[in-house]
Amino acid sequence: EPEVTQTPSHQVTQMGQEVILRCVPISNHLYFYWYRQILGQKVEFLVSFYNNEISEKSEIFDDQFSVERPDGSNFTLKIRSTKLEDSAMYFCATKGTSADTQYFGPGTRLTVL
């Protein structure tokens, strides 16, 4: 069964450093999303991306965040200057045009020291 994959599984970084989280969507899916889950809290929407542009973003998704699909396959989330409070699990999700639901990847655990 096709699945969403994410790399790395765990990223440790120093505060102020840039990180890039990568996602490989399910083939032929065209809608892409990033969510995050701070430890012990609920899963929160960050951004949706379709047709090479952001469709919607939450208030969490400030100027420090960006997304792109650089090579037509990978979908990336960049955090320019990480803060301690960015420590969380980051989940990529994708959806096909005919599907009604999103399928989530296993997540990247980001630890900012």
Next chain:
Amino acid sequence: QKEVEQDPGPLSVPEGAIVSLNCTYSNSAFQYFMWYRQYSRKGPELLMYTYSSGNKEDGRFTAQVDKSSKYISLFIRDSQPSDSATYLCAMTLLNSGGYQKVTFGTGTKLQVIP
């Protein structure tokens, strides 16, 4: 009022019991209702989704939606220790662009005791 409310539990039941998990929501625009299962430090795994009010059954799982009461439920029959996980209710509306933002509940932690 939170958009989606879910009792965080934990809920502990003996193996073989029927489990009932519930969520309420405030946004009447929600159209799709999902249940995800999440194991510790893993991604949410889609269990079931429904579009309309009523029941939907899949094996030991039954999802129930009551749009008039803004209430959704997930029933697990003959619960197994492997069902021990956090169960997330989630809902969304499909806008004209075809994309959707999923709003999650906080999750209910379930433990099935052998």
